[in-house]
Amino acid sequence: xxxxxxxxxxxxxxxxxxxxxxxxxxxxxxxxxxxxxxxxxxxxxxxxxxxxxxxxxxxxxxxxxxxxxxxxxxxxxxxxxxxxxxxxxxxxxxxxxxxxxxxxxxxxxxxxxxxxx
Amino acid sequence: xxxxxxxxxxxxxxxxxxxxxxxxxxxxxxxxxxxxxxxxxxxxxxxxxxxxxxxxxxxxxxxxxxxxxxxxxxxxxxxxxxxxxxxxxxxxxxxxxxxxxxxxxxxxxxxx
Numbered sequence: 429x430x431x432x433x434x435x436x437x438x439x440x441x442x443x444x445x446x447x448x449x450x451x452x453x454x455x456x457x458x459x460x461x462x463x464x465x466x467x468x469x470x471x472x473x474x475x476x477x478x479x480x481x482x483x484x485x486x487x488x489x490x491x492x493x494x495x496x497x498x499x500x501x502x503x504x505x506x507x508x509x510x511x512x513x514x515x516x517x518x519x520x521x522x523x524x525x526x527x528x529x530x531x532x533x534x535x536x537x538x539x540x541x542x543x544x545x
Numbered sequence: 546x547x548x549x550x551x552x553x554x555x556x557x558x559x560x561x562x563x564x565x566x567x568x569x570x571x572x573x574x575x576x577x578x579x580x581x582x583x584x585x586x587x588x589x590x591x592x593x594x595x596x597x598x599x600x601x602x603x604x605x606x607x608x609x610x611x612x613x614x615x616x617x618x619x620x621x622x623x624x625x626x627x628x629x630x631x632x633x634x635x636x637x638x639x640x641x642x643x644x645x646x647x648x649x650x651x652x653x654x655x656x657x
Binding site: 525539 | 554586589590634638647648
């Protein structure tokens with residue numbers, strides 16, 4: 429089946445540094461990638477939608493200059509958390525929709541646990 | 546405005562019994578609904594879906610019921626097994642751009 433590989437699975441970084449998270453579709457072309465964030469005991473909140481070859485679309489309240497999204501190819505989308513602060517510590521997950529016989533299927537990455545110290 | 550609501554943050558069920566997870570929605574524009582299961586520090590895994598034109602879909606131990614007039618759906622797991630202990634998310638994709646809107650999730654504990 430379709431697989432989205434997400435790396436790293438966990439990262440600890442110092443406050444003020446930047447962290448890049450990669451999501452790679454391994455056996456299908458992902459023209460769109462959704463980026464989610466999950467705080468402890470809370471739901472998955474959509475942050476932004478990346479589209480190959482065009483600018484990402486950010487949800488209300490998400491700082492586009494802080495969460496840089498790049499979707500340079502049909503198999504790779506990246507999220508860079510710039511100048512990270514402890515409040516950015518969270519679980520980040522990507523998801524790629526793909527057309528299936530009876531509708532749209534969604535493949536999720538395995539997530540990245542970011543801890544900013 | 547929360548378009549997909551899961552009002553029970555947690556649920557405990559005896560092994561072998563039926564687990565019923567509930568979800569309400571406010572937007573009638575959802576074409577279908579999805580249920581995902583999630584373990585800590587992992588991405589969600591797809592369980593089962595239901596089209597908005599159906600009222601029931603069954604897959605093994607999992608059955609989802611949809612009541613459109615009440616804007617309510619439920620996931621039934623029977624018999625419940627220890628490996629079912631996880632957080633379950635109800636989700637609806639927005640048909641205009643395929644974005645998924647998730648509920649807050651319900652943590653299911655299967656008791657031995």
